[in-house]
Amino acid sequence: MGLAARSIEIALVNNKRQFIKPRRSERKYRAIIEAAKKVFSQKGFYNARVSDISDQAQIASGTIYLYFKNKDDILATLFDETFRRIGVEIESSLNKCSDSREKLSNFFSIYLNVVGSDKYLAELIHVEMNQATKFMPEYRELYFQCVMDILLDIIDQGIADGVFREDLDSKAVAGMIFGVLDQMCMLKSKNGRGQNTKGLASLIESIFLQGIEESKGYAGAKQFTASLL
Amino acid sequence: MGLAARSIEIALVNNKRQFIKPRRSERKYRAIIEAAKKVFSQKGFYNARVSDISDQAQIASGTIYLYFKNKDDILATLFDETFRRIGVEIESSLNKCSDSREKLSNFFSIYLNVVGSDKYLAELIHVEMNQATKFMPEYRELYFQCVMDILLDIIDQGIADGVFREDLDSKAVAGMIFGVLDQMCMLKSKNGRGQNTKGLASLIESIFLQGIEESKGYAGAKQFTASLL
Amino acid sequence: MGLAARSIEIALVNNKRQFIKPRRSERKYRAIIEAAKKVFSQKGFYNARVSDISDQAQIASGTIYLYFKNKDDILATLFDETFRRIGVEIESSLNKCSDSREKLSNFFSIYLNVVGSDKYLAELIHVEMNQATKFMPEYRELYFQCVMDILLDIIDQGIADGVFREDLDSKAVAGMIFGVLDQMCMLKSKNGRGQNTKGLASLIESIFLQGIEESKGYAGAKQFTASLL
Amino acid sequence: MGLAARSIEIALVNNKRQFIKPRRSERKYRAIIEAAKKVFSQKGFYNARVSDISDQAQIASGTIYLYFKNKDDILATLFDETFRRIGVEIESSLNKCSDSREKLSNFFSIYLNVVGSDKYLAELIHVEMNQATKFMPEYRELYFQCVMDILLDIIDQGIADGVFREDLDSKAVAGMIFGVLDQMCMLKSKNGRGQNTKGLASLIESIFLQGIEESKGYAGAKQFTASLL
DNA sequence: TATGAATGAGCTTTCATTCAT
DNA sequence: TATGAATGAAAGCTCATTCAT
The missing domain is CATH 1.10.357.10 (Tetracycline Repressor, domain 2)
Structure with a gap:
């Protein structure tokens, strides 16, 4: 199996997963990801609250659930x-x-x-x-x-x-x-x-x-x- | 500093921690440790409930707190x-x-x-x-x-x-x-x-x-x- | 020291305590207070469960913790x-x-x-x-x-x-x-x-x-x- | 109704309660009462643990249940x-x-x-x-x-x-x-x-x-x- | 889209009481 | 009688998730 077969884009198809999520606002989506990276890193995934992330991203906690399951x-x-x-x-x-x-x-x-x-x-x-x-x-x-x-x-x-x-x-x-x-x-x-x-x-x-x-x-x-x- | 200075037993003294806890029953203490090892390993520390450990160790959940803080x-x-x-x-x-x-x-x-x-x-x-x-x-x-x-x-x-x-x-x-x-x-x-x-x-x-x-x-x-x- | 010095409002300032808590809904806040008054009075503070109060106030138990520590x-x-x-x-x-x-x-x-x-x-x-x-x-x-x-x-x-x-x-x-x-x-x-x-x-x-x-x-x-x- | 009718001893009979409990050791019984008085007074009834009393009385906690229900x-x-x-x-x-x-x-x-x-x-x-x-x-x-x-x-x-x-x-x-x-x-x-x-x-x-x-x-x-x- | 108040399931921990020794 | 290790029910509190606005 050559590299092509494992290519990132093909992998997507093979795994039948839509990586590209429905993002309403790319900016807000990124803000959440970045906030989560910082918060999870500092407090640990389990210790971190979803509201910590929303605070960090300066959005409402409920908004996160518009972008992530x-x-x-x-x-x-x-x-x-x-x-x-x-x-x-x-x-x-x-x-x-x-x-x-x-x-x-x-x-x-x-x-x-x-x-x-x-x-x-x-x-x-x-x-x-x-x-x-x-x-x-x-x-x-x-x-x-x-x-x-x-x-x-x-x-x-x-x-x-x-x-x-x-x-x-x-x-x-x-x-x-x-x-x-x-x-x-x-x-x-x-x-x-x-x-x-x-x-x-x-x-x-x-x-x-x-x-x-x-x-x-x-x-x-x-x-x-x-x-x- | 030679190895001796870092010796395990000396470390104990240096760190002023009594590793040997007051264990009422060595057998039960070990049972908890072993049960926890299995349970934590299989479910993850955060997903594991204390009662999972006590179940696995076949003791009451409260008993765990006689052996661990x-x-x-x-x-x-x-x-x-x-x-x-x-x-x-x-x-x-x-x-x-x-x-x-x-x-x-x-x-x-x-x-x-x-x-x-x-x-x-x-x-x-x-x-x-x-x-x-x-x-x-x-x-x-x-x-x-x-x-x-x-x-x-x-x-x-x-x-x-x-x-x-x-x-x-x-x-x-x-x-x-x-x-x-x-x-x-x-x-x-x-x-x-x-x-x-x-x-x-x-x-x-x-x-x-x-x-x-x-x-x-x-x-x-x-x-x-x-x-x- | 005259009465004025002990005035209720001055007391607030002196004690540096904000009596007015952040209440999301004054109505709900009062409902909890009234429910607690009844429940504590009837069952006693220690015998009363927080859920007794939330039941009495017809709210979820967790809601109480939005209004009280x-x-x-x-x-x-x-x-x-x-x-x-x-x-x-x-x-x-x-x-x-x-x-x-x-x-x-x-x-x-x-x-x-x-x-x-x-x-x-x-x-x-x-x-x-x-x-x-x-x-x-x-x-x-x-x-x-x-x-x-x-x-x-x-x-x-x-x-x-x-x-x-x-x-x-x-x-x-x-x-x-x-x-x-x-x-x-x-x-x-x-x-x-x-x-x-x-x-x-x-x-x-x-x-x-x-x-x-x-x-x-x-x-x-x-x-x-x-x-x- | 004169005082006699309410006399302490008669009250006992009237209320059909045996105040004199079966006390195995009067000394230990008193020790528990005194210990409880101190402990309850200092920590409050609900905050006090039965083991606080037994500690204070210098007996085992189980012993208390030989003297009190x-x-x-x-x-x-x-x-x-x-x-x-x-x-x-x-x-x-x-x-x-x-x-x-x-x-x-x-x-x-x-x-x-x-x-x-x-x-x-x-x-x-x-x-x-x-x-x-x-x-x-x-x-x-x-x-x-x-x-x-x-x-x-x-x-x-x-x-x-x-x-x-x-x-x-x-x-x-x-x-x-x-x-x-x-x-x-x-x-x-x-x-x-x-x-x-x-x-x-x-x-x-x-x-x-x-x-x-x-x-x-x-x-x-x-x-x-x-x-x- | 966005909000954030409200929800309530679920967990750790405590401790009165029991019971084998 | 006396012990104290063991029990397990019980409850306060948290927080991910929902939903009315």
Whole structure:
């Protein structure tokens, strides 16, 4: 299965879900999403009240239910939108390169860029996503699956091409990568913006690429890494 | 500061917390903890009712409050006990080896063994621990900090000894390691027990050790890894 | 300190409490107060459930918490409003007379009128007020103190003017007066309305005024008393 | 109906209630009563836990139920015993005098002595007795009724003998007297023991006797009062 | 569309009472 | 008798969701 089959837009059709909700006012819709991101991040999904979000968004609490089915739906949508954006960015980036190492590196950069540069988002994913994935019937992690599939493809292709070690279980590696990216986004978002960002991205890349690559030396990885971000 | 200074038992004293609670019946206390582990893991902390736990433990709901201050305290205690156990096991294991690579390897094995062999525990840590750490005033993650400190020491010592790359930020690496261990425990606990366990531990070790070690080749790491677990 | 300084409205300012709560619907607010008066009076504060009040007021139980902080607050507010009303009525009445005996008599009449004509209120004050005063942190008996101060002033002024015996401890006398008024309100409210009311008021007045007055004979007091109410 | 018919012991028989409960250990029984008096007085009946009483009495909470039917029964018994004691003391005192004024005076003194010299008891009666009387099925106020009857008899006899004003409603006056005694006991118990006690008793007596007596002057009452206590 | 007052289901926690020892 | 661990009913309060305006 090529990337096309998992393409973000096709995925929509396959999963028979209308991502594009009936939004009366795009502006208000975004205000709710942004308010929820901040509120959920600061108080936690369960501790946050719907009225906290409406307060933050400066609308009435009832209005939220014109845009979202319920409280769960807000978080689910927030995550879905995030991973849709990541997926779209990565897909378009992957078209520009064929090397697996480069693809992986791009994947890291984009994820770190999208999630790690948004303090509230990084916290939210760190704290709530595992819960949401497991217990929220609303959240079917449609777009997260797309992103995960892209990553799996990169790894599998790399193994097939002899660029990555053949003894790797791609699912395990993909899990590790998400575990690590999550931690790095937390670090990055906490340290504010700046030099540090590149350092973290490089760190992940150098460690992972060195570890995954077939007998590559440190120096090479370092050089490669240095050119990223 | 040597390991001794962070020793689990000393930590107790330093933190002025009596971990040993007044337990009327050790058996009932354990029953509650185990029931909570299962219930929280399956339904999620917030979705689980206290009465779910008492039902599972086959006691009256009020009895829980003879052993725990409140619902939060159950989860906090559960995590604290878990990391205390991990900390104790790791500390005693570290006494037997001085090599940083070996220490790190032992750290991985023990963590994977304790958490990865308990499906409910692995899920619980994966799903609830970040929340608990952030939002539960009850949970001061006393023992998690001990375990984290041990890991930081291993890394720092490795760097000092020239065994690990000197460009590493030990906190970032430690964060990555926990992120990865969490994912691996989930995988391991899902796949049931068996051969797979060793595979996962080896996978982490080979990837991390190769990546972290100063210009080591793959073969050496593999041989070293093979001797573990 | 003249009466003005203890004026009800000034008291508000001094105590920095906004008595006027944010009431969404004055009608509903009153319905809750009235329902609570009846329910608390009949079942007792502790035996009464919040849902008893909401049932009586024909609203949802949750609605009560839009108007009151908690169950305690309902009773505290009820008492506060009652004594505010008494205080306001007494203050305006006192402006019309300068004679201490007349003032005291007016005080009796108004108290008996406000409390003694409301069976539920009389019972409630009789049964719950001492408790509330002692154990309810919510209830700071703001307006009761105002009323008490007014009474103390009347007594002190009477003593100063040589109208009342000089050997009186005004606080003790004030306490006695409230003790007696409470009993009389109970009697009055039980006997239904009618002639009896005047009889009770006169009884208290004749007994107290005779007793308090400086060597007045019975006849004079009786004549004075007869002209009241 | 003479006093004999209302005698404390006969009352017992008439009401078919065995006041003397099956007490296994008189000492422990008393300890519970005393502990309850203190605890109820300080925390309030409803706020006090049965275990507070057992803690105070230095026994196990379960033991209380060997001596009392339930929490209510403790308070009911406490009140019953108190008024039994008052009733017995008053009855024996009344045998020594035939003058209504003297009887009333003795009544005041004894009540003030028994209740006013026990801080906890005074508070308890002040705060909880009206509640108990109204809402506690356990508390049938047997002995309080006896004491009330004695008071009513004194008043009625005084009126009949032409010593007290004939326009008095004896029930209303009795109510007033209890209302006043309650307040005075509170004052007395707060001010500690000493001279003050006599002052309060005298105050009540002088006010009431003057007010109640048929055209007596102040001086006479004062002299009479001075000889009391 | 937007509001926000009203709803009421549902939960944690307390504590009087019981009962096995 | 005495204990105190265990029980479980009961209720105050919250807050997601609805709906009349």
